[in-house]
Amino acid sequence: MDLSFSPSQQLLQQSARSLLQQRCPPERVQELALDPRGFAADLWKEIATLGWPGLLVPTELGGSGGSVADALALVEELGRACFPSPFIASAVIATTALTAAGGRRARTLLPGLALGERICALAVLEESGRLDPDALTLPDASSSSRTRTWQPT
Secondary structure, three states: OOOOOOHHHHHHHHHHHHHHHHHOOHHHHHHHHOOOOOOOHHHHHHHHHOOHHHOOOOHHHOOOOOOHHHHHHHHHHHHHOOOOOOHHHHHHHHHHHHHHHOHHHHHHHHHHHHHOOOOOOOOOOOOOOOOOHHHOEEEEOOEEEEEEEOOOO
């Protein structure tokens, strides 16, 4: 099985590497690591104009309908540059979950994600559905029948 990137994926990688070398040098990465927001809005807008956030969004919803291999080619370059951004959380994880879930809400959210105008993160709730730290329980690794309450520190 050949797992090499296709010519179009290699072109995506080369263009991403070139852009990130110019716009996201190590000094900028360090600066952004200390920033409370954690990423630069100007860089996010720039990659949005290139269509990166919409890579996995279906074409009928404003994305490019790319594959996981396309995203992997891009993520490899983002990692090489230590690019600080919500790309994986929003453009990969949340987009994939919304696309798989489908429905009216997904059709409403995905166009904004594709344009980079919206940033999402996946949140998983406990069975109660409450957003209360006291309601969170995690399975105890030593026994599947016991639970442990998560306490924020």
